[in-house]
Amino acid sequence: MATSFSSATIPLHGSQENRLLLPPIRLAPSSSSFLGSTRSLTIPSSRRLYHAHAARRSPVVGVQEVVKDKKITNTLLITKEEGLVLYEDMILGRSFEDMCAQMYYRGKMFGFVHLYNGQEAVSTGFIKLLTQSDSVVSTYRDHVHALSKGVSARAVMSELFGKVTGCCRGQGGSMHMFSKEHNVLGGFAFIGEGIPVATGAAFTSKYKREVLKQDCEDVTIAFFGDGTCNNGQFYECLNMAALYKLPIIFVVENNLWAIGMSHLRSTSDPEIWKKGPAFGMPGVHVDGMDVLKVREVAKEAVTRARRGEGPTLVECETYRFRGHSLADPDELRDAAEKAKYAARDPITALKKYLVENKLANEAELKSIEKKIDELVEEAVEFADASPQPGRSQLLENVFADPKGFGIGPDGRYRCEDPKFTEGTAQV
Amino acid sequence: MAARIHGGAGAGAATALSTFNPKKLVAPSRTNLPAITRSKRYIVASGSDASNKSLRVRHSQKLIANAAVAVCLLSLILHELLLFEALQEGLEEEMDRDPHVCVMGEDVGHYGGSYKVTKGLADKFGDLRVLDTPICENAFTGMGIGAAMTGLRPVIEGMNMGFLLLAFNQISNNCGMLHYTSGGQFTIPVVIRGPGGVGRQLGAEHSQRLESYFQSIPGIQMVACSTPYNAKGLMKAAIRSENPVILFEHVLLYNLKEKIPDEEYICNLEEAEMVRPGEHITILTYSRMRYHVMQAAKTLVNKGYDPEVIDIRSLKPFDLYTIGNSVKKTHRVLIVEECMRTGGIGASLTAAINENFHDYLDAPVMCLSSQDVPTPYAGTLEEWTVVQPAQIVTAVEQLCQ
Numbered sequence: 001m002a003t004s005f006s007s008a009t010i011p012l013h014g015s016q017e018n019r020l021l022l023p024p025i026r027l028a029p030s031s032s033s034f035l036g037s038t039r040s041l042t043i044p045s046s047r048r049l050y051h052a053h054a055a056r057r058s059p060v061v062g063v064q065e066v067v068k069d070k071k072i073t074n075t076l077l078i079t080k081e082e083g084l085v086l087y088e089d090m091i092l093g094r095s096f097e098d099m100c101a102q103m104y105y106r107g108k109m110f111g112f113v114h115l116y117n118g119q120e121a122v123s124t125g126f127i128k129l130l131t132q133s134d135s136v137v138s139t140y141r142d143h144v145h146a147l148s149k150g151v152s153a154r155a156v157m158s159e160l161f162g163k164v165t166g167c168c169r170g171q172g173g174s175m176h177m178f179s180k181e182h183n184v185l186g187g188f189a190f191i192g193e194g195i196p197v198a199t200g201a202a203f204t205s206k207y208k209r210e211v212l213k214q215d216c217e218d219v220t221i222a223f224f225g226d227g228t229c230n231n232g233q234f235y236e237c238l239n240m241a242a243l244y245k246l247p248i249i250f251v252v253e254n255n256l257w258a259i260g261m262s263h264l265r266s267t268s269d270p271e272i273w274k275k276g277p278a279f280g281m282p283g284v285h286v287d288g289m290d291v292l293k294v295r296e297v298a299k300e301a302v303t304r305a306r307r308g309e310g311p312t313l314v315e316c317e318t319y320r321f322r323g324h325s326l327a328d329p330d331e332l333r334d335a336a337e338k339a340k341y342a343a344r345d346p347i348t349a350l351k352k353y354l355v356e357n358k359l360a361n362e363a364e365l366k367s368i369e370k371k372i373d374e375l376v377e378e379a380v381e382f383a384d385a386s387p388q389p390g391r392s393q394l395l396e397n398v399f400a401d402p403k404g405f406g407i408g409p410d411g412r413y414r415c416e417d418p419k420f421t422e423g424t425a426q427v
Numbered sequence: 428m429a430a431r432i433h434g435g436a437g438a439g440a441a442t443a444l445s446t447f448n449p450k451k452l453v454a455p456s457r458t459n460l461p462a463i464t465r466s467k468r469y470i471v472a473s474g475s476d477a478s479n480k481s482l483r484v485r486h487s488q489k490l491i492a493n494a495a496v497a498v499c500l501l502s503l504i505l506h507e508l509l510l511f512e513a514l515q516e517g518l519e520e521e522m523d524r525d526p527h528v529c530v531m532g533e534d535v536g537h538y539g540g541s542y543k544v545t546k547g548l549a550d551k552f553g554d555l556r557v558l559d560t561p562i563c564e565n566a567f568t569g570m571g572i573g574a575a576m577t578g579l580r581p582v583i584e585g586m587n588m589g590f591l592l593l594a595f596n597q598i599s600n601n602c603g604m605l606h607y608t609s610g611g612q613f614t615i616p617v618v619i620r621g622p623g624g625v626g627r628q629l630g631a632e633h634s635q636r637l638e639s640y641f642q643s644i645p646g647i648q649m650v651a652c653s654t655p656y657n658a659k660g661l662m663k664a665a666i667r668s669e670n671p672v673i674l675f676e677h678v679l680l681y682n683l684k685e686k687i688p689d690e691e692y693i694c695n696l697e698e699a700e701m702v703r704p705g706e707h708i709t710i711l712t713y714s715r716m717r718y719h720v721m722q723a724a725k726t727l728v729n730k731g732y733d734p735e736v737i738d739i740r741s742l743k744p745f746d747l748y749t750i751g752n753s754v755k756k757t758h759r760v761l762i763v764e765e766c767m768r769t770g771g772i773g774a775s776l777t778a779a780i781n782e783n784f785h786d787y788l789d790a791p792v793m794c795l796s797s798q799d800v801p802t803p804y805a806g807t808l809e810e811w812t813v814v815q816p817a818q819i820v821t822a823v824e825q826l827c828q
Contacts, residue, residue, distance in 0.1 A: 135577065137573075166610070167610070168608060168609050168610035168612070169610035169611070170610070171607055171608055171609075171610050172608045172609060172610060176608045176609070178605075178608070178609035178610065178612050178613060179612065180609075180612040180613060185573065185576055185577075185613070186605070186608075186609070187608075187609075188600070188601075189600075190596065190600060193569070193596060193597070193600055193601065195566075195569070196565065196566045196567070196568070196569020196570050196572070196573060196597060197569055197570075197572055197573035197576065197601060198573060199566065199569070199570045199573060200569060200570040200571060200572060200573020200574040200575070200576070200577065201573045201574070201576065201577045202573075203570055203573070203574050203579075204573070204574045204577040204578055204579050205577075206555070207529065207555060207556075207574070207579060208578075210555055211526065211529075211553065211555055211556055212526055212527075232563075232565070233565055233566055233569070233596075236561070236563035236565065236566030236567075237566050237569075237570075239561055239563070240560070240561060240563065240566060240567065240570065243561065396611065397606055397607045397610060397611035398606070398607050398645055398646050399606070399646060399648075399669075399670050400606055400611075400614040400615075400616070400669035400670055401668060401669040401670050403668075403670075403696070403697055404646075404647075404648045404670045404697075404744065405744060406697050406744035406745070406746070406747070
């Protein structure tokens with residue numbers, strides 16, 4: 001299997017100019033095509049990149065259109081088993097999110113719910129390469145990341161319904177999916193807030209290797225969006241990750257819109273992958289609507305991280321088919337743009353690939369879809385039947401050690417304000 | 428067996444501080460001494476005029492005489508050091524004890540820490556365990572939190588507490604909340620520490636008191652150290668605690684000198700410290716104001732008053748047990764703090780005391796706090812922003828009428 005990171009001539013930044021369709025700011029955002037997805041850029045070998053920061057011009061990096069190459073050489077990117085795993089995961093993500101929308105409009109869940117329809121290729125492409133001990137950090141659009149990582153659909157659905165059986169006992173909600181067992185470190189409501197946490201998890205990995213002398217190859221993947229890439233925490237963490245060569249992969253799910261703010265209207269240089277080399281790590285751009293391309297890039301990035309070669313910044317061009325959240329009327333985005341990306345639906349694309357390359361037939365895929373439908377239905381039933389949290393749960397888990405409330409060593413509330421626990425917290 | 432530890436004068440403290448030198452081995456019954464010593468001896472020797480009240484001994488009930496003597500001698504082996512050295516000792520002992528404890532902050536490694544608290548640690552433990560971070564408080568505090576979630580026990584240093592305003596996002600949203608939001612799955616055993624408070628003409632931005640901003644964050648504990656003894660004890664306790672703890676140090680207290688025990692000890696994070704028992708009035712204070720209060724106490728004692736001084740130490744949660752017992756005895760409360768008047772620790776404490784001990788009060792709770800001004804540079808102005816001993820004396824006289 002040829003790696004997409006083959007060394008080739010690096011076209012320097014200057015020579016790219018005539019190929020860039022960087023629109024002037026006054027153009028309406030929806031009418032401009034996104035940059036780079038159909039372009040084949042090349043990436044230097046990682047050794048050259050290591051010295052990149054010494055170069056005056058940051059090297060342009062990207063990924064070749066591996067799939068096209070593959071078809072020419074007649075080697076498949078995935079085996080049948082892998083293909084079915086990927087397909088099932090994406091179908092799970094899609095069905096689950098569609099069910100979420102239904103449940104929300106039926107009044108079973110409340111608040112802010114952000115759905116992942118259309119972006120499944122990114123989650124599946126990256127997370128299906130990880131082991132259980134690797135960590136994933138996400139944003140508020142985290143249901144599918146949790147599902148891909150292995151959290152059961154039941155646990156996620158219960159959490160959304162706010163029931164005790166949820167993965168966070170109902171205390172987190174849609175935007176705060178955590179799982180100690182599967183190393184899902186959240187679920188954060190503020191954008192950019194999870195990136196330092198991911199950096200910390202990667203730091204622990206390095207610490208375990210170098211200080212505690214344990215065999216630790218765990219990598220961390222931080223998922224976030226295009227809006228986050230204008231936030232200071234992102235840059236601070238890129239710096240630290242590259243500086244300490246942390247085993248982390250920064251995955252930008254660039255779906256072009258931060259609620260109603262177009263990426264092109266808010267960013268001086270919209271090509272986010274370029275920001276990687278500025279800090280001394282490879283920046284890769286990939287078509288996020290194609291799970292196989294994402295998976296190829298992910299393999300390389302994860303291998304880099306496990307070998308201790310440091311972080312990678314991967315920009316996935318993707319699109320969300322629904323609005324920012326279920327409360328978003330989604331009137332601002334152009335219908336033509338939506339149609340264009342709907343035609344590149346990652347699930348349809350993978351299905352086509354599997355069928356055309358005789359990896360699976362329609363019947364098998366249909367049975368997977370049916371299985372997932374039943375799984376999601378069952379998750380809803382389970383969540384419906386689960387109990388709501390009781391009053392006693394309100395003050396549990398605020399502190400890992402309840403002495404933080406002022407409970408003395410004998411277990412009685414000794415030091416604390418007696419009115420604290422009975423106070424106004426009578427909901 | 429009674430013993431008196433002689434305190435010499437002159438602590439080598441910063442000149443602005445009083446000459447009261449807490450050269451006493453305070454081991455009240457509630458302090459956590461390690462299991463080695465079961466003594467509940469309580470020895471106080473004050474450097475001030477010898478009065479009967481200042482020397483009080485209570486014996487434990489269950490000691491065999493020989494063991495008592497042995498233990499007695501053991502807990503009397505002391506060594507003298509400065510407050511920043513005490514912090515360093517505490518930190519070093521914990522890092523020796525548990526390899527998961529690490530330090531992160533600006534200039535903590537090669538530079539040894541701006542206030543020398545981490546001096547020599549990078550040489551001993553390596554550059555990864557004592558991590559010199561770039562200047563990005565939000566990100567490295569978040570990094571510490573992420574590391575804590577995945578198994579390490581970081582001690583995050585803010586070069587000045589005021590810089591942690593930049594890390595407020597991480598401290599509030601992640602440090603305090605993630606244990607709860609994750610349904611108890613992840614613990615965040617971080618210690619966030621740094622010097623704060625009004626120093627010597629450091630200007631407004633370096634003289635901030637962040638305890639008032641952090642106190643509302645659910646899920647964190649806050650402690651303030653004031654002597655080398657409790658600095659080391661609180662540092663160790665904070666590192667061992669499973670909760671996120673913010674340890675407030677004070678810029679002017681780093682050079683305080685005291686004799687502390689050789690043997691290992693930790694201080695209870697939620698307990699207040701009885702500095703000077705008394706009968707007439709309860710004065711609650713913490714950090715640097717403790718020394719202003721003790722200076723005022725000398726004057727008050729000469730005037731015939733008998734103040735009970737409690738260093739509350741635990742800013743969140745308040746030790747209402749100790750405070751309550753004191754209020755029930757004296758019926759008058761004066762709070763002396765360095766926080767701003769509006770929304771400070773004193774304001775919360777006043778509310779808590781009024782709510783819980785209203786029946787025991789003979790007079791309204793009085794709270795002396797700093798002025799609500801950005802700390803000016805000029806020496807005279809700066810002096811007037813914080814509470815001075817003379818004001819404390821006046822307030823006590825007023826309350827005790």
